[in-house]
Amino acid sequence: MSAPCYELHDVRKAYGGKTVLAVDHLVVHQGETLAIVGPNGAGKTTLLRVLNFLEQADQGRIWFEGSLVPYPAPLHLRRRITTVFQRTVLLHRSVRDNVAYGLGLRGEHDERRVDQVLRHVGIEHLASMPAQQLSGGEAQRLALARALALRPDVLLLDEPTANLDPPNVAAIEAIIGDLPLQDGITIVLVTHNLFQARRLADRVAMLLGGRLVEVAETARFFAGPEDPRAAAFVRGEMIY
Amino acid sequence: MSLGVPLSWLSEGVANHELWAIVLRTLQVSGTALAVSALIGIPLGTALALTRFGARRWIVALVYTGMGFPPVVVGLSVYLLLSRQGPLGGLEWLFTPSAMVIAQVVIALPLVAGLTMGAVESVDPDVRLLLRALGASPVQEALGLVAEARQGVVASLVAGFGGIISEVGAAMLVGGNVEGSTRVLSTAIVLETRQGAFGMALALGGVLLALTFLVNLMLMRLQGTPWWSKG
Amino acid sequence: MIGAVMTDKHSDTRWQVLPAARRARRLAETLAAALLLVLFASALSACGSQAPGTLRLATTTSTYDSGLLDDLLPDFEETYSVQVEVIAVGTGQALALGERGDADVLLVHDRRREEAFLQAGYAESRDPVMFNDFVLVGPPSDPAGIGGLDSAAQALAAIAGQQAPFVSRGDQSGTHGRELSLWEAAGLEPDPAGGWYFAIGQGMAATLRFADEKAAYALTDRGTFLALRDKLPGLVILLGGGQLSENPDPELRNPYGVLVVKASAGREVQSDLARTFAAWLTSLPTQQRIARFGLERYGQPLFYPDSLAWRQARGE
Numbered sequence: 041m042s043a044p045c046y047e048l049h050d051v052r053k054a055y056g057g058k059t060v061l062a063v064d065h066l067v068v069h070q071g072e073t074l075a076i077v078g079p080n081g082a083g084k085t086t087l088l089r090v091l092n093f094l095e096q097a098d099q100g101r102i103w104f105e106g107s108l109v110p111y112p113a114p115l116h117l118r119r120r121i122t123t124v125f126q127r128t129v130l131l132h133r134s135v136r137d138n139v140a141y142g143l144g145l146r147g148e149h150d151e152r153r154v155d156q157v158l159r160h161v162g163i164e165h166l167a168s169m170p171a172q173q174l175s176g177g178e179a180q181r182l183a184l185a186r187a188l189a190l191r192p193d194v195l196l197l198d199e200p201t202a203n204l205d206p207p208n209v210a211a212i213e214a215i216i217g218d219l220p221l222q223d224g225i226t227i228v229l230v231t232h233n234l235f236q237a238r239r240l241a242d243r244v245a246m247l248l249g250g251r252l253v254e255v256a257e258t259a260r261f262f263a264g265p266e267d268p269r270a271a272a273f274v275r276g277e278m279i280y
Numbered sequence: 281m282s283l284g285v286p287l288s289w290l291s292e293g294v295a296n297h298e299l300w301a302i303v304l305r306t307l308q309v310s311g312t313a314l315a316v317s318a319l320i321g322i323p324l325g326t327a328l329a330l331t332r333f334g335a336r337r338w339i340v341a342l343v344y345t346g347m348g349f350p351p352v353v354v355g356l357s358v359y360l361l362l363s364r365q366g367p368l369g370g371l372e373w374l375f376t377p378s379a380m381v382i383a384q385v386v387i388a389l390p391l392v393a394g395l396t397m398g399a400v401e402s403v404d405p406d407v408r409l410l411l412r413a414l415g416a417s418p419v420q421e422a423l424g425l426v427a428e429a430r431q432g433v434v435a436s437l438v439a440g441f442g443g444i445i446s447e448v449g450a451a452m453l454v455g456g457n458v459e460g461s462t463r464v465l466s467t468a469i470v471l472e473t474r475q476g477a478f479g480m481a482l483a484l485g486g487v488l489l490a491l492t493f494l495v496n497l498m499l500m501r502l503q504g505t506p507w508w509s510k511g
Numbered sequence: 512m513i514g515a516v517m518t519d520k521h522s523d524t525r526w527q528v529l530p531a532a533r534r535a536r537r538l539a540e541t542l543a544a545a546l547l548l549v550l551f552a553s554a555l556s557a558c559g560s561q562a563p564g565t566l567r568l569a570t571t572t573s574t575y576d577s578g579l580l581d582d583l584l585p586d587f588e589e590t591y592s593v594q595v596e597v598i599a600v601g602t603g604q605a606l607a608l609g610e611r612g613d614a615d616v617l618l619v620h621d622r623r624r625e626e627a628f629l630q631a632g633y634a635e636s637r638d639p640v641m642f643n644d645f646v647l648v649g650p651p652s653d654p655a656g657i658g659g660l661d662s663a664a665q666a667l668a669a670i671a672g673q674q675a676p677f678v679s680r681g682d683q684s685g686t687h688g689r690e691l692s693l694w695e696a697a698g699l700e701p702d703p704a705g706g707w708y709f710a711i712g713q714g715m716a717a718t719l720r721f722a723d724e725k726a727a728y729a730l731t732d733r734g735t736f737l738a739l740r741d742k743l744p745g746l747v748i749l750l751g752g753g754q755l756s757e758n759p760d761p762e763l764r765n766p767y768g769v770l771v772v773k774a775s776a777g778r779e780v781q782s783d784l785a786r787t788f789a790a791w792l793t794s795l796p797t798q799q800r801i802a803r804f805g806l807e808r809y810g811q812p813l814f815y816p817d818s819l820a821w822r823q824a825r826g827e
Contacts, residue, residue, distance in 0.1 A: 094412050119415035129406045132428055141424075142414035190415065364724055364745070374724050375709070452713070456721055459681055459703040459710035471712035474600060475683040476607020 043106070045070040045194060045226045046091060051100030053086055053250075061086045061097070062250045070105075071220055073227040075241035075258075077234060077273070083250040084230040085126065088196045091228060092123045119146060122187045123196040126230075128179045130171035135163060135182055138171045142190045153189055161185040161215060177208035184212060188219075195219065197229045201236065209236075216240055234274065238262055246270045298459075303487060306464040307495075309377050309455075310445040313384030317392045317440050320385075322433060325396025326422050330408075343397070346390025351383075351443070355450025358383040362454065375456035380464070383450040388440035395439055399432020400425050434503045438496050445492055465491070565594045566784045569614035571685055572714045573643075574767070575599035577734045577813050582804050587791050593784060601684030601714070609633055609772045616785040617770040618792070621685035623692075625768050634770040635782070638793050641801050641814040642766040644758050645689060646751025648719070648736055648743075649675075649728035657728075658749050661759035664696040666750050671699050674707040676727035680718050681710030685765075690730045693762065719743055732765055734805070734813035754811045766817060769793065793818035 046068040053061040061083040068074050068091075076084050089095040090102070093113035102109050104117060122142070131138050139154045158164040161181040166174065174182060180200065187195060200216065201209040217240055219225045231237055237244050237258070244261040246254045246269075254261065254270035265271045328340055360366050362374040362382075373379045403425050411424045426433055448466040455462035457471060465488040472481035574580055575597055584595050598605070598614060602621045608614040610633050618640065619625060629637050647657060647666055655673040657666035670677050679701075680687040694701060701708040711721055715735045722729040723745045733751065736743075751758045758764075769792050771785045791797055798816035805813035 089409075092413055094409055115415070115417050118412070121413075122415065123413040125406065125410065125413070127406060129404060129410045131407070131410075131424075132430075145415050145417075145420050186414070375711075375721060456709070456717075457712045459712065461709075463712065467712070471682060473604070474712070475603040476605075476610070478607070478611075 043070055044068065044103070045072075045105060047103040048090075049101045049103075051090060051097045051102065053083075053090065053095070053097050060250050061090065063087070063100070063252055066245065066252060066255070068226060068228060069243075070226055071224045072242040073216075073220055073229060073240055075237035075244045076228065076230045076247055077232065077237050077244060078247035079273075080232070082247040084247055085198055086250075087247065088123055088198050088228065088230055091194070092121050092196055093118050094123070119190070120192060121194040121196065122190050122192045123198065124183050124187050124200055126198040126202060128176075128183045130174070130179060130182065133171060134167070135169050135171050135174065136167040138182055139185050139189050142186060146190075157185040157189045160188065162211065177204055180204060180208065180212060184215065191223065192225065194226045194228070197227060199231055200229070201231075201233070213239060234262075246273060248273075299484075299487070301460070302463055302465055302468050302484075303491065305377070305462075306445065306466075306488075306491070309380045309462075309464055310384060310441065313381045313388055313444055314437065314441050316381070316385045317388040318437055321389045321392030321436070321440070322396050322426065324389075325393040325398075325433075325436070326400050326426055328393070329397045329400035330422060330425065340397070343390045343394045346386075347394045349387070349390070350449075351387050351447045352449030352453065354386045355383050355453035358386065358450065358454045374454065375458060375462060377455070377462055379454040380451055380462060383454045384444040384447070387447060387450065388444050391440040391443055392436045395436030396426075396429070396433050399429040399436065402432065403428045431503055434499055437499050437502075441495060441499070442492060445495075446488060564592065565596060566616065566781055566788055567596045567598065567614045568616050568618060568788070569598045569600060569605035569608040570618040571602050571605060571620055571767075572599045572716070573620070573686075573732050573735050574618055574814075576714075576716060577738050577805070579734075579801070579804055579814060583792075583797060583800060586797070586800070587788065590791070591784075591787060595788075601680075601682045602688065603683030606633075609770065612772065612774075612780050615772055615781040616788050617772065618767060619685060619770065620765055620767045621688045622766060622768070624685075624688065625770060628770065633773060635773040636771045636786075636789065637768050638789060638819065639817045640767045640769050640792055641798075641817045642764055643814050644733050644751065644755045644765050645686065645730055645763040646733050646736060646748045646758070647728060648722065648731055648746045649749045650726040650745055651747050652726075653749055655728070660750060663693050663730075663750060663760045663763055667693055668697040668699060670728050671697070671701060674705065676707050676709065676722075676725050677701070678718050678722040678725065678727045678729045679708065679710045680713065680715065680730075682712045682714070684714075686715060686730060686732060689763075689765070693730070696762070719746065722746060737805075737809045737811075737813065755815065767814070793820055795820050795824055 044067045046066070048063050048066040051061060051063045052059065076087060078084055086095070090097050093109065093111065096111040109117065131141060133141070136154060136158070139157060140149070143150055143153065155164065158167055161184055163178055163181050163185065166178060171179070171182060184200065197216065201212050204212070213236065216227065216229070219227060229237070229240060241258050243255065243257050245252055246267070248269055254265050254267040256265065261270070262274055265274055328336060328343070358379060359374065361368050362371065362379050363369055364374070373382070407428055408421065408425060411421045416424055446466055448470055451464055452467050452470065455464070455467065457463050457467040463471070465484055469481050469484045469488070472484060570580065576599070580597055584597070587593070588595055598608065600608070602619040602624065605614065605617050605619050606624060606628050609617045609628070617634070625637055628634055647663060649657070655666070655670040655675040657669050660666045660669065679690055703710045709721065709725070709727065711718060715731055716739055718729055719731060719736065719739055720743070721727070723743045726745055733755065736748065750760070751763060769789045771782065771789050772780045774780045774782045798818050798821040801814050801816045802812055805811070
């Protein structure tokens with residue numbers, strides 16, 4: 041295995057007294073795709089926010105490429121990571137300007153890169169449209185393109201295909217699946233869709249009530265999880 | 281001097297150099313005041329919307345009070361401040377355009393800051409998260425949020441401008457309505473009315489209305505994507 | 512009106528239960544709104560014509576600000592059981608109000624324009640009422656050196672020669688009119704762009720405040736200056752003396768006239784009441800009252816009676 045990208049120790053986060061995240065230990069390897077599965081309210085989204093350094097954990101320590109990361113994290117570090125959120129938020133600008141926005145924040149004006157990612161996600165024909173006029177599938181592709189334009193080292197995906205129809209799901213999964221091979225990107229993919237985790241991930245981690253109950257390589261996770269709750273989840277049984 | 285033919289007054293007025301001087305001066309005074317209010321008010325309103333600190337509640341209450349402050353009371357305060365017996369009397373600014381700018385800033389600033397605050401606060405909170413995830417520094421994040429709130433921010437400028445260009449109480453008190461120096465459209469209207477030149481007053485009112493309309497049109501152009509926030 | 516609305520509110524909950532009752536309520540609301548509209552419209556039209564027994568007097572600010580009218584009018588209002596609405600404006604606007612029929616009677620002080628107003632047929636009469644005088648005030652340092660002069664026109668020429676700051680009413684008022692004719696007599700036409708001549712288009716009190724702040728000269732009627740003197744620490748009378756009899760320049764005499772506005776098509780005015788008012792104002796008892804006004808407070812009268820009745824009684 042390659043060097044760890046993230047290492048988390050005893051990371052805790054609570055909202056209004058209710059603990060939503062309690063990760064004792066988690067390693068994310070460089071260049072891997074790690075799927076985080078679990079039922080609603082398991083703390084998946086909070087974990088992603090912590091990994092993007094958008095939110096400060098109440099306690100615990102996070103190492104990134106071997107260095108302990110303070111909060112707020114330095115800007116140059118934050119700019120190597122980006123998130124595609126579950127709820128697509130589009131800026132009130134054109135599709136092209138949405139994609140170019142993150143580059144602009146870095147002082148880069150790379151029109152070719154923008155065209156390239158628009159083509160990559162298949163919405164180059166919508167480039168000059170106001171982003172607000174896109175359909176759900178198109179908006180999701182735009183959100184992905186906006187993240188990819190930044191050439192992130194780490195891509196955090198929060199339910200990237202939720203509420204999409206099968207053709208769109210397939211298209212987006214194809215793009216995501218290609219990323220680690222092409223660019224060596226580390227991906228953390230939050231999904232409630234076990235089949236998607238199986239298709240895309242190298243390893244799968246299961247969160248339940250904010251705790252990691254099982255972390256295993258994909259094949260092993262689905263073949264025979266050690267934790268009984270994970271086993272029940274894989275079998276499709278209710279475990280709430 | 282009857283009211284029957286205000287149009288002839290208007291055409292007479294159009295040829296009148298003093299009228300154009302008044303229009304220009306009105307734009308200078310209120311434009312300067314609006315620019316100062318925007319320069320302070322937009323950052324202030326944004327900061328109030330995005331941060332939580334101890335004195336914030338007090339400043340917000342102050343801004344809201346300022347939004348409803350009677351302009352004539354503002355004029356009185358500025359008058360006393362700049363009067364020869366006042367603390368800033370040494371500046372000799374009373375009855376000068378500078379005094380009018382000060383009063384108009386005091387009137388417009390709370391409007392710009394308060395409405396900007398409301399506009400920025402009403403931006404989808406997920407946009408803030410998105411901007412950070414895209415790698416925005418704190419300043420870029422604030423600029424991005426202002427850009428998203430630009431409709432409301434421009435509305436705050438329109439409100440601020442409307443509040444000062446047509447304002448007469450403070451302008452009269454601290455400007456003094458001096459011909460060729462501090463006479464602006466609103467005070468000129470009062471003067472013409474006092475002299476019984478109702479037609480001229482009405483024509484000036486029309487000019488004021490047209491001017492406000494044009495400036496608002498120009499301000500609304502800002503509601504498109506602003507240059508300083510392009511990706 | 513208010514009663515109806517309140518009843519409606521009280522029965523709110525009860526009425527909402529039944530659809531039929533709701534319809535009735537909507538009807539009641541519509542009726543109430545219509546009634547309100549009618550009331551509003553009639554209130555608006557009532558603004559156009561005043562209630563009988565109300566006399567509208569347009570006058571210059573000096574008679575009102577000095578407190579003279581507050582002293583005189585109660586007697587008239589009691590004797591004839593009428594209400595007098597005072598509109599205190601510059602002479603220019605007072606004349607314009609009369610021209611439009613927005614005032615029934617005028618008490619103003621610009622002899623030339625009063626005559627023109629009479630000639631144009633807007634007034635049925637003009638009678639002299641009283642007079643006082645104008646004075647030139649300025650900073651005690653008197654940079655233009657007008658203190659020793661005995662002609663206002665010469666004084667203005669000296670001020671213009673020094674480009675010393677001078678504040679003009681600039682509002683077509685009677686005082687402004689007098690100032691302009693004095694400049695004319697001096698053979699000068701001050702330029703508002705020159706930086707020393709401030710035409711501010713405001714009332715006498717505002718003009719004096721302005722002069723006080725700017726350490727500038729101004730032409731004012733003596734009464735207003737005396738009344739405001741305490742609040743004008745930076746101004747003294749430089750030409751005009753301590754009282755009217757000491758004023759060296761007869762050109763500074765300031766006569767007031769009363770004009771009864773003529774009724775005509777489109778201008779409904781209270782002519783009878785206005786005539787009564789003019790007669791009362793010029794009558795001997797009122798004139799005696801004018802002569803006494805201000806004696807106690809300022810040690811000198813602010814206005815000197817000048818009506819025909821007064822002069823006849825004095826054998827003039």
